[in-house]
């Protein structure tokens with residue numbers, strides 16, 4: 001069978017839908033918010049910086065007065081904060097049709113750990129989203145019971161190829177030094193790759209657990225979880241931070257080159273927006289799959305397409321091990337059974 005293809009023309013009206021996007025104050029997340037809202041969805045912009053979040057909402061409302069945006073505070077770098085943010089959202093809202101786990105950090109200083117003692121990229125990109133999504137599952141489930149069509153999209157990256165497994169042996173270790181010198185670049189890159197590989201295993205395991213809960217009970221087929229690589233996009237804030245020994249002009253030039261050969265933030269938003277909204281996902285019951293953008297001869301986005309990642313992405317054993325490790329770490333921080341959600 002040819003791989004499933006999705007195009008911008010597959011985006012339907014979303015007037016009855018409520019969406020939440022993590023990290024929608026800039027880059028791909030911001031463009032995803034605009035795309036969903038332009039099709040009628042009510043969009044919640046979740047991010048850590050309240051001033052920036054409110055400013056984003058104000059600017060978007062001024063630019064697109066007919067769209068509906070709200071700001072929701074969320075700091076994914078802290079387990080307690082991510083859990084509280086999910087609980088607050090669930091208390092304040094009666095439904096959630098679309099959840100896009102888009103926020104991410106890359107190439108962060110390797111001498112820093114999160115408040116919970118984890119490599120910052122792993123804390124924000126994987127653990128924070130694990131906690132936030134887990135806390136929202138009851139709301140997602142109750143929405144799915146009514147509509148039969150709830151979407152969870154996890155934004156991963158082709159950077160998952162930087163590592164060949166999710167090795168957690170040094171995930172709670174800072175690397176001595178200033179964390180941002182040229183000798184730290186390979187470690188920072190590897191750490192980002194590990195978090196993005198974890199995104200894929202988490203998405204697959206979440207999808208399996210929703211359909212066949214490990215403790216028994218009724219499965220949920222109305223929530224469809226998929227994962228994507230959004231494309232290579234230079235014009236976002238990703239990787240702003242330590243220059244890893246590069247001079248300012250050199251890192252500026254690198255970003256410019258990526259911007260020229262890459263796709264735009266709007267094009268980068270397209271794959272996750274299509275997974276979140278296209279009717280085809282419901283009609284063909286697409287879940288537990290990985291998608292990426294495709295470009296034409298002129299390097300411009302043409303469509304999004306399913307990609308077969310091979311056996312590792314379907315490894316039940318590896319995904320279960322990652323899930324249990326994450327749950328264990330969360331339990332250590334919050335106390336067993338306090339994750340909220342299900």
Ligand SMILES: NC(=O)c1ccc[n+]([C@@H]2O[C@H](COP(=O)([O-])OP(=O)(O)OC[C@H]3O[C@@H](n4cnc5c(N)ncnc54)[C@H](OP(=O)(O)O)[C@@H]3O)[C@@H](O)[C@H]2O)c1
Nearest residue numbers: 023025026027028075076077103104157232233236237238
């Ligand atoms: N750009 C690319 O080429 C590329 C390629 C493959 C995958 N991706 C993935 O695409 C996603 C979006 O990246 P982007 O390029 O759009 O980057 P970006 O412009 O830097 O956007 C990242 C977003 O994440 C938010 N964020 C960071 N730390 C957070 C935290 N602790 N809690 C809550 N929100 C936080 C940021 O909020 P603040 O505004 O507060 O910083 C920002 O809104 C990431 O998951 C990234 O891994 C990007």
